[in-house]
Amino acid sequence: MSSEQKSADGPRAGARPPGRPPRLELATIVGAARHILETEGPAGLSMRRLAKEVGSTPMALYRHVRDKDELMLLAVDGLAATVPRPELPADPRERVHVTALHMHDVLWEMPWVVDIISLGELTDRHALWMVEEIVDSAMACGLGESDAVHAYRSIWHFVLGTLVFRSAMARRARQPDRPRYFMEMLREADPAEMPRLAALSDRWPEVLDGYDVARELRAVVDGLLDRRPAR
């Protein structure tokens, strides 16, 4: 999907279309939506709020987008093209590592994109090169076609989970008056029943603070690339 396809549905340029001329453009709407998403997150985006932003009425938007879902997909679409591709090393295993980490790092900077992607589908063709790169390099590492595709998907699951978890933590942190159930549970852990957690409870935040996504991703990718072939 790309924005051009959408506007290409209109009358040919140069023709004199009948009826009222458009005052609102899809690009304006999507741009304003993106701006709201970037500054206030998905919670801040409503059709009514967006209409105000572009100086129009909620219903005018529905001339240009099917519904809010489509609008959010359009807001995400095209973003990958704005991010420069990383330099890839020669070694195929390293290529998988770098590409997977790139996938993570780019989305890490755009939390609102994660919130939208996590309820939909990949729609940006400029992001496809990462799928190709990981599948191709995984095969160069000796994986069969299916295993390479599955490795790609597992890497995506890990990256998505990492980002969704971070998102959830950030959400909780924004409500500081609420109890920290997990920490409380750790503190109350019975050392006889849960010796490791009881011993760890004091240092839990520090230990988690030392979590290094790049290092974890490396271990996960290695596991996926080193497995024995299926059957």
Added chain:
Amino acid sequence: MSSEQKSADGPRAGARPPGRPPRLELATIVGAARHILETEGPAGLSMRRLAKEVGSTPMALYRHVRDKDELMLLAVDGLAATVPRPELPADPRERVHVTALHMHDVLWEMPWVVDIISLGELTDRHALWMVEEIVDSAMACGLGESDAVHAYRSIWHFVLGTLVFRSAMARRARQPDRPRYFMEMLREADPAEMPRLAALSDRWPEVLDGYDVARELRAVVDGLLDRRPAR
């Protein structure tokens, strides 16, 4: 967090409390909420709908729960106690595998729980044994304390990502009139630029269909357990 804590805030049993006797009980509210969540998912749960379900008004609920967020956490709380623990093998690596897969399998059957957890925090103390088990067994496999905790977290990221992705796919599938952007993009992939994806495009659904979470989880866990220690 557990339901008893909450109800223990009330007057002592045996005392004759002044004022109007309660007609609504927290357990009733949480039970009804759970029922709605199980049958209709998080989208079906609203305070107004829930009030109707228990034969009361929306505002009566706020005597018993702080807000909708707390209600949803209470609905999730206690679920782990209803699931029997799996038999664990003796070998520590196998223990990690079995526990991690158990974590996945249990939540796989409760998609609505994933939707709630993915915007909050683990709150059920009866689920803590899985954290303990994975950390302890990972250490028995030779990992240091920090690495074991990080391995646990990475396993959780992978499981969460797997479930969130499935949730997103299911959501898309429920709207069959909407375009399948990803498949379209694959079909249009330029073989010169993306040879792997172009070659795969026809068989993509079948290949994904062969995705086996248990096998992927095994590879991911092995990668995390086999890595070199930090520093």
Added chain:
DNA sequence: ACCTGAACACCGTTCAAGT
């Protein structure tokens, strides 16, 4: 102490009418 009703400040979307 507990519950109710009315109200506030919102939602996404449909429909009929205007330009």
Added chain:
DNA sequence: ACCTGAACACCGTTCAAGT
């Protein structure tokens, strides 16, 4: 062809009043 206004069917939550 495009935009507007009013309306429908909802939200979560606060506040003041009732029992």
